[in-house]
Amino acid sequence: MLDVRKLSLLRDLERYGSLVGVSRALGISSSAISQQLTKLEAEVGMPLLERIGRNVQLTPAGQLLARRAVQIEAILEDAEADLESRRTRVQGVVRFAAFSSFALRYVPELLRRMQQTHPDVVVEFVHVEPTEALEAVSGRRADVAVTDEYPGIPRASDTHLVSTFLVRDEISAFMPEPIASVNDLADVPWVLEPAGSDARIWAERMCHGLGFTPRVLFESPDLRLHFDMAAEGLAAAFLPQTVIKGARRTPVAPEYRFEWPESAGEGDAVGIAGKPHRDLYRDIFAVMRRGGDTRPAVAAFLRHMREVTAEGDGASVTG
Numbered sequence: 001m002l003d004v005r006k007l008s009l010l011r012d013l014e015r016y017g018s019l020v021g022v023s024r025a026l027g028i029s030s031s032a033i034s035q036q037l038t039k040l041e042a043e044v045g046m047p048l049l050e051r052i053g054r055n056v057q058l059t060p061a062g063q064l065l066a067r068r069a070v071q072i073e074a075i076l077e078d079a080e081a082d083l084e085s086r087r088t089r090v091q092g093v094v095r096f097a098a099f100s101s102f103a104l105r106y107v108p109e110l111l112r113r114m115q116q117t118h119p120d121v122v123v124e125f126v127h128v129e130p131t132e133a134l135e136a137v138s139g140r141r142a143d144v145a146v147t148d149e150y151p152g153i154p155r156a157s158d159t160h161l162v163s164t165f166l167v168r169d170e171i172s173a174f175m176p177e178p179i180a181s182v183n184d185l186a187d188v189p190w191v192l193e194p195a196g197s198d199a200r201i202w203a204e205r206m207c208h209g210l211g212f213t214p215r216v217l218f219e220s221p222d223l224r225l226h227f228d229m230a231a232e233g234l235a236a237a238f239l240p241q242t243v244i245k246g247a248r249r250t251p252v253a254p255e256y257r258f259e260w261p262e263s264a265g266e267g268d269a270v271g272i273a274g275k276p277h278r279d280l281y282r283d284i285f286a287v288m289r290r291g292g293d294t295r296p297a298v299a300a301f302l303r304h305m306r307e308v309t310a311e312g313d314g315a316s317v318t319g
Helices: 004-016 019-026 030-044 060-085 100-117 130-138 182-186 198-209 223-231 241-246 264-269 296-312
Strands: 049-052 055-058 092-098 121-127 144-149 161-175 189-192 215-219 237-240 256-258 281-289
Touching: 004 019, 004 030, 004 055, 004 060, 019 030, 055 060, 060 296, 092 100, 092 130, 092 296, 100 121, 100 223, 100 241, 100 296, 121 296, 130 144, 130 161, 130 281, 144 161, 144 296, 161 241, 161 296, 189 198, 189 223, 189 237, 198 237, 223 237, 223 241, 237 241, 281 296
Parallel strands: 092 121, 092 144, 189 215
Antiparallel strands: 049 055, 144 281, 161 237, 161 256, 161 281
């Protein structure tokens, strides 16, 4: 009988396009992956990989087995869900991956509620960026991933994954000092996330919309650092509410909030509270493999995620 774990490597190779991509996603060496696939070829008795230069691609037989691997994994996951549903108490392990600002804001309360309502469920948590969280769910190293999406920058879709909307995370701009005009925004130092990230692309788009390029002196993926630098008057920053409400390290909050206008022509209204720019937000989602929430433990975890994020946002729970 073919080894399901080796078949899964074919599925991963089809998804990530290279041995290096699979290696990064799974955290194991390319040579170890190649050895496993070579063993699988020997078991099958026909070539599954075709070498193209320094890379490899799946042969038609390899593509067929990669598709079968997806089906087999889904059947096994359904079987696990069926067994869990037969237990009198909700049990099992839920593996959960999320980015830091979400974790700081919601995870402690989420874990507290799970322990209180489902003490037989073990929740394992890992702090990773959204892209890595999605890869963990796709690679079955996690059951639930938390991701974010900025206006106009959707994440690549995967037919094997489903998303559940959790909360809209409103974003505010804070300055290191009072700003008298939109024209002054180009002169202040900014702290933004690393170049190429969705957050950075969105932030630069917001700035370009007002006719200026931000003077980025500081880069960091850690929004807690952005909060601290804005609070200390060192840099301008875009801060989501999850960061503002979840920050505990710095007792001083950022002081100079800037009401971001829809266009540079509205610059005379600087400092006057009004309707926020329509794109000052990011949406946060829980992502699972299709059918993953049929497991009672995962369904309970997702229910608490929706409750905690809705209550933390001041909204009501729906659905």
